[in-house]
Amino acid sequence: MPTQLSRRGLIRGITAAAAAATLATGLTACGGDSDAATTDTAGTVTVGRVSNGAATPTELKVTEVKSINAALPESVRSSGTLKIVVGALPDGFPPLAYVGSDQKSLTGAEPDLARLIAAVLGLRPEISNATWENMFVGIDSGRADIGFSNITDTEERKKKYDFASYRKDNLGFEVLKKSTWNFDGDYRNLAGRTVAVDNGTNQEKILLEWQTKLKQEGKQLTVKHYAGKNATYLALTGGKIDAYFSANPGIAYHIRQTATSPDPTRSGGTFSGAGATLQGLIAATTKKGSGLARPVADAIDHLIENGQYAKWLAAYNLSAEAIDKSEVNPPGLPLDNS
Numbered sequence: 001m002p003t004q005l006s007r008r009g010l011i012r013g014i015t016a017a018a019a020a021a022t023l024a025t026g027l028t029a030c031g032g033d034s035d036a037a038t039t040d041t042a043g044t045v046t047v048g049r050v051s052n053g054a055a056t057p058t059e060l061k062v063t064e065v066k067s068i069n070a071a072l073p074e075s076v077r078s079s080g081t082l083k084i085v086v087g088a089l090p091d092g093f094p095p096l097a098y099v100g101s102d103q104k105s106l107t108g109a110e111p112d113l114a115r116l117i118a119a120v121l122g123l124r125p126e127i128s129n130a131t132w133e134n135m136f137v138g139i140d141s142g143r144a145d146i147g148f149s150n151i152t153d154t155e156e157r158k159k160k161y162d163f164a165s166y167r168k169d170n171l172g173f174e175v176l177k178k179s180t181w182n183f184d185g186d187y188r189n190l191a192g193r194t195v196a197v198d199n200g201t202n203q204e205k206i207l208l209e210w211q212t213k214l215k216q217e218g219k220q221l222t223v224k225h226y227a228g229k230n231a232t233y234l235a236l237t238g239g240k241i242d243a244y245f246s247a248n249p250g251i252a253y254h255i256r257q258t259a260t261s262p263d264p265t266r267s268g269g270t271f272s273g274a275g276a277t278l279q280g281l282i283a284a285t286t287k288k289g290s291g292l293a294r295p296v297a298d299a300i301d302h303l304i305e306n307g308q309y310a311k312w313l314a315a316y317n318l319s320a321e322a323i324d325k326s327e328v329n330p331p332g333l334p335l336d337n338s
Helices: 002-006 016-023 068-071 075-078 111-119 133-141 202-216 228-237 248-258 293-304 309-314
Strands: 044-047 057-060 079-089 126-132 159-170 170-176 194-197 221-225 242-245 265-272 281-287
Touching: 002 016, 044 309, 057 309, 068 111, 075 079, 075 221, 079 111, 079 133, 111 293, 111 309, 126 133, 126 202, 133 265, 133 281, 159 293, 170 202, 170 228, 194 202, 194 228, 202 221, 202 242, 242 248, 248 265, 248 309, 281 293, 293 309
Parallel strands: 079 126, 194 221, 194 242
Antiparallel strands: 044 057, 159 281, 170 242, 170 265
16 A cells, blocks of 8 residues: 555645544554563663564664753653654554554554664653544644654655654565566666556656656556556566556565565665655654754664664665665655655
């Protein structure tokens, strides 16, 4: 489900009407006391627990950094708790955020990173689950300090929120492992290929733009749409399409699922969700002016420098989305494309 997974297919503004309609959903406590969402022992966080095969469970040593804790807003530091909200209701979006194999714990790459950051900040993670819209309502109202839900950094969202980037916002091509084709960052390599994409998504918009360019060059790109994931993957394994263009985390998840199947798949390359001229970024999201974004970015940098960040990404097969440094409010998806 690319639009739910990437949260970028059709970047959605949060209107007052939508917020009011979803407020009744509330923030559902999920994982605050569960095995998947607590620090195992002092200074230890296990990522990928109860992930139902989406990740390789990995134990990481993480200790509080006093200097970063001291930079926290007083209200957050004195509470001793980081109130985290994830917009994974109703169905979740593996491998990023979903109910784990114990049927109760919110697990996935997003809540796991939130727990790692909380450990660096010296705070207890309190994770709530919400609908996508109500996640923003929670941040706006102060019921949540920060959101982790594969949120794309956009200039439109910067009007209300501050960001601390932590992962590239990438689209990807999934191909059969036996295929020799690779995208290599060049749309011209799509000439003569048949590619499936989901309707109404950012990746469809980009793919159709490439199709138009190729047509102008006298070349052909055939674009296919299928009713759902199962039909798309049947077309891929059956040789009816050469590749599937979708949100990269979902592709990484499916590649892991097919690894031991008769028809394993692999990545055929990635492309920025923001287009050719800007690397899209996924970011932790806080209320504008709250003062929380900078300490969170510093915590992410600490995880990068000490190796836990790379191990977290590797556990979820998302190493291709690594960044070198967290940025506070970096250039985002432009207003004319948000």
